[in-house]
Amino acid sequence: MLWTGPVSGLAVQTGVLLALAGLVGLTRAGWVLGLGYAMALTGLLTHGLRRSEQGRLSPADWITLTRAILVGAVLALSASVPGSVRMIVAIAALALLLDAVDGWIARRTGTASPLGARFDMEVDSFLLLVLAIYVARSAGAWIATIGLMRYLYAAAGWALPWLHGRVPYRYWRKVVAVVQGIVLTCAATGIFPTSLMHIALGAALALLVESFGRDVVWLAAQRGTHLTTLGRLAFPVSAGSLAWDGQPLLSAGMVAGRDDSPS
Template sequence: MPVRSPYPHRFPSAPAGGVVAQLILLALLTATTGLGPAGWVAGVVYAVAVGITLRSALRRRGRRSLGPADHVTLTRATLTGCVTALVVDTVRAPAPIGLLVTITAVALILDAVDGQVARRTGTVSSLGARFDMEVDAFLILVLSVFVATSLGAWVLVIGAMRYAFVVASRPLPWLKAPLPPRMTRKTVAALQGIILMVVAADVLPRPVGAVATGLALAVLVWSFGRDIMWLYRHRDATRVEPRPRGVRLQPTDVLYRVDISA
């Protein structure tokens, strides 16, 4: 008979470990790049927010730990915290482009790993999908903020679109319905991060970078528009019922979108 832990509400180790790892990486950035107070504040606030949110999500689902793929996603989340700190710190000094792009590249590469790990280990879950999506969305938001400083505020639309969709889903609950899986949706999502990273690297002439970013935005608008139209046409057949109080989500429940490109 398994022994019940005497500390059922103890802070889960993985979220706490993520916060500690974030602090260590911020210290390394300070030692190597001279990360300033603004970057530190942004990094710490981000790490604490991720830790608290992840802890809450684990408790709501009755889980005590993360799966193998979730640990990969947590690593990506920590790298995203570093990118956030570097971008915010540009209020003090120019960002170290090489380091920023390298960290972003590793985070984007790991984005192709966590899904494979989940499928191969049989640990696919609604929590993992949501966690993966939120990390992707926030990384793209931060990159769009950075690129907007050189190309213009219009680039922010790329990073804001996923969050605008969430806001719109409150008065329009049919937007919360699950979508049929499409590989094009995943491809469009990956494309945003790749193009923003390349433009951030400043290896392209500015006009070329602007055109590439504009094309990425156009494809993103098309992807969102296509899926919004699908949800609208099927709004009666895909109605999302409110979850009764006290009922926990099961791993097979799909209540949220799992791709930032909609």
Template sequence: MIETETSRRIPKAWFRGRMSVFARYLVACLMLAPAALALGLKLTDAGVGAAAALLAFAAMAGTAGYGLQRHYPHDRLGIANIITLARSAIIAGLCGLLAVPGGLAASDQLAWTVLAIAIFSLSLDGVDGYFARRQGLTSGFGARFDMEIDSVFGLLLALLCWQSGKAGPWVLILGGMRYLFLAAALAWPWLLAPLPERFSRKAICVVQIAVLIALLAPVISGPLSWTIAAVGTSLLTFSFGRDVVWLARHRS
């Protein structure tokens, strides 16, 4: 009888813990949504920019919330996930610029501001993993959440670089390589198999984001911006190509 009552209490406690985590996540979303809206409005000075920022944040936060409910194993949300969610709010604010073409090219002050915000977002990417390990809250969900936000960030930066004329449309390859990889996986599912850990892969991803951020600087233009973008694209292509070759050789 005691074992039966205990077995009934454990699932209820687990369920309450999961609901508590999701409730905290919703509160965090409600607190950060106005920040994304305000940043989009500040950067674009236009309602359409603010609306785009809010829509982008809702899409990212909603997708992450779905994954949180299904795959997060802990009964605490943790600082790391809050930081990643805050990064998504910053990135959403930057998304507002896509709704107002020409703004970055027309204003050096705006370009420097966006550059500083992008650097700040990148710096936050270096601390979320630290807090997850320190709090004992590492998880596959947290790693995936961080990776997906990085991917969105890279694509956004590439779009801003193209929009501001820093590079041709091929710069979208630098920001959207992972999405091309996922699209290819629809035809060849073996591309989704686990890959061995490689420090060089992580280093090249950092270089990718750093290159895209550097391209936003008003002092970098013309042949220099195209050269930097080409070098970054070449490194990223090498990294993905090496992984594809490895996956092809080890597919079952």
């Protein structure tokens, strides 16, 4: 049934939060954020499955759901006691490592789907947002821009619909996304010199701006000839969605995303 995966995710997320509370402690804010995230994930994923053709989670989607649960743990810990830094870094690193697994599984099992690719991208984006805000609290508010970029772009798309047009596939987007995750995770450790991390974070942000900028320029050039008309959202997550009426979508806003291509 379509609700099996989302409800299982809710149960596991709750169990993870209980385990973290026992290991390092969770503040009231941590509990509110963690449980709120878990319920939102359950509802949105259930809705997405209902609107998609597959109707249930694929093997790769289960791995992505595992990553989503890890992101929920990072979110809850980010609002908790300072002693949770090591746990935050460890869980974030695991989530980043698993990002290389779900796409591989999707291709090997022949279960690639637009829903899976979008699910993966949203999990990646939200992890970067949580890490960026966490690092920004101690290293400077400007760092939050790294995590907010994808959402600011999606918001701009409401005013400028042509920004949601399809763009050519570029492996460089994945490289940029990986760099963001690695740099933010390293910055979260707090063990590197501040000046060095500011340079690394500035370089990561510059790469992100370049990646978005290149796609915006391409889409602007295509407006008059190849403007794509998109269907309505099938699974809204913040300003984005997991699927567009069951059709595969690669937009400039998808900085990170699972490669669900069959190759």
